Amino acid sequence: MSEPNTGDQVERPDPLRTVLDAAVLLQNNGQSTSTTLLAVDRLNSGLGVHGVLIPSWAALILDGTQDRSPALVAAVTPTGINMRRVSAAMRTIDRAEDGPLDLAEVRTGIAAAAILPPAHPAAFAMACATGAGALAVIFGAADARAVALAAASAAVGGMIRRALGRYGVGVLVQAFAAAMVAGIVGAVAVRLHLDASAGVVAVCPAMVLVPGPHILNGALDLISLRISLGLARLGYAAMVLTAIATGLIFGLHICGQGLPVTGSVAAAALPVDVIAAAVAAASYSVYFSMPYRMMVWPVLAGMLAHGVHWWALSVAGTGVAAAALIACLLVGITLVPLSHFLRMPFAAIGFAAVVALVPGMYVFRTLSGILQLQANASTELLAATASDSAVAVSVTAAMAVGLVLPIWVRDILVRRADHRQQ
Template sequence: MPTDGAAAHDPIDIVLDAAALLYANGQSTGMTLTAVDRLNRGLNSAITLIPTWPSLQLTGPGDAIRVAAISPTGVSMRRVATAMKVIDRAQDGPLDRDTVQRGLATAQGEPASNTFLFSGACATGAGALAVIFGAHDPVTVLVIAVSAALGGLTRRGLGRLGAGILTQAFMAALIAGLLGVVANDLRIDGAVGLVVLCPAMVLVPGPHILNGALDLLAIRVSLGIARLGYAAMILAAIGAGLILGLAVGGLDLSVAQSGATVPLYVDVMAAGIAAGSYPVFFSMPYRMIVWPVGMGMLAHAAHWLALTVGHAGIATAALVSCLVAGVLLVPISHYLRIPFAAIGFASVVALVPGVYVFRMLSGLVQFAQLPTSQLLNSLASDGAVAALVIAAMATGLALPMHAFAVATANRAARV
């Protein structure tokens, strides 16, 4: 992409820079396309964006074509929010090209969250999830927090060495598995399953799952499948790390059972802490963290009430709570100019059925070695629950966003 000279002022290059920045940092495909439309109005251009998994292609007047080899594998809400502030000025009138370029350069230079703050957020997020899943022993929560913090430091260290996300996720999960073995050897009450599960939950690629669901709803099938496939690879890397770590002590993920039900006030408070931790992973501007915290507490209150008062199934409860969160977060994400998928996942992270996903992966390994009908039934049960809950969560969060996108497109078409 051009960076100097007259070519740098070509609208198609400016739009390409903006689209690539948004696409690479977690913005949904739909909002990236909307950003291109806004820049077209502000720059008085007619540029079309064609998004695919490995690249972005832009076509302009005449034979103008630009391609950026970039995949949507990152999440940085700070960069997206800064870029969208510049792009949204197009709604107020023509944009100065130099101003847009300076704004995009500022957005690109926004840093990721501080390493030690990132590690601390891993600890508080995993510890809060442990409480939600029924941990009562402070020692158990402490071990989980230490495991997640070590995993966070490892991920950042490997990232600086150039390791990819799959390696980072695998190593962090391996640490969680090894500490699960230690917890088992020390006979820490009820710790093994939670020590394994909770640090792994902070590795789940929720924004990619939600963005994939949004693409499928918008009939961008190949891109949606690619996003979900990428998320599945990360989940497989996490599962492999957990399995290998536990295998050192002769354990497996069958020890990771669901926790006990906790009181409403405990569930809501812990959900707020977890929801406040995840935005740090996604480099959200700190002044905005109050929004996912509030939505997380409200969503978990709805989930708790659906389960305990309404006696709904786990998938139905997840659908209800995610619909509540989705309806409220769509306008908030647009007002704050941050990726909906990231703030949405942060708000409902504790609903992710990680115990079923990772236990199913462990069961597949066991089934290959010693197939039994009992193990097959367990695999089918875990897989069905995981699939239903994930589908319910994705539907609950994605439908309000999709409805908003359709309404926005229809309104723009009438103008």
């Protein structure tokens, strides 16, 4: 009796391993967990296997017991955002589901998607500059020097982050270093007597660092009752925000300055606001390595959102939180179907559209006020800090509800459609 060819068995590609590789790529590059699970089901269908994905923060487990295969485990690091990789992988999954597509072709497509580079360092630095400059305009920086300083600060911070990343330095240190540069440049703005615009110079480059997609993906996981994964995502985002705030305040402090707690955020005129919103959305699209052909969608959605936000504040007379809710709900209703059709991570494409609505000024002023309370617990400082905190919390909650509600409804409809097909 001849012996079985064990060498062929070892070398034969495992379809379940290919499914797991695709899930790892999606999870590591910003795709929402719900869409990753849906992609796994679709790839299962295309390859004729029945793997069940069990996601967590540190690892993905693919249970193949229905195929009498052992469970497969792969480590993940879901801290990156690279929409080029996600888009390419989803195209391969689409082709596999539609079929017929050979397993080798699927493996080749997933492997090719995994090595797609992020945005070029020069484009990344330019996007940081234009994004921060646009945010400065939206927040009412009337002095061209303030806009230029914010843009230059963000560009330098972007180059520092890429340089540190090449040497294996972690995200938290990168965020701290870039935010410290923003604080130092903000202190320079104070010495140039830019008055109220000095705070904008400090805060806008720091807002470029905010991990918005991770916050949205964490909220989506919590709503879907993936509690541990959702809390892990939000915990990671909180650590990044803490590193940003610490670096910003430290940069100001070493130059003998502090972030002003009192004062108001000026509003730009409607045409200026809408154009700046388009620039900010395009900048964040580059920042998230979005395919250039798809940038038009967050840009258009961002312009529409800011027009509605401006109308709600200036004409309808709503509060800041209500205006943010209306604008983000509109973005969600517009982009959720598009993100599903284009197979793009909604957390990234949606955040790019509404980034300029993030209450970063209020968040950082709140943190600065809390630190100042230790030495000066005056009634005025306490009231200003409490007011900034209330605005930051209410606007953030309103934005989260507006963006998450449409995708939650979409997930329900998709699950019902899948059940009907089964």
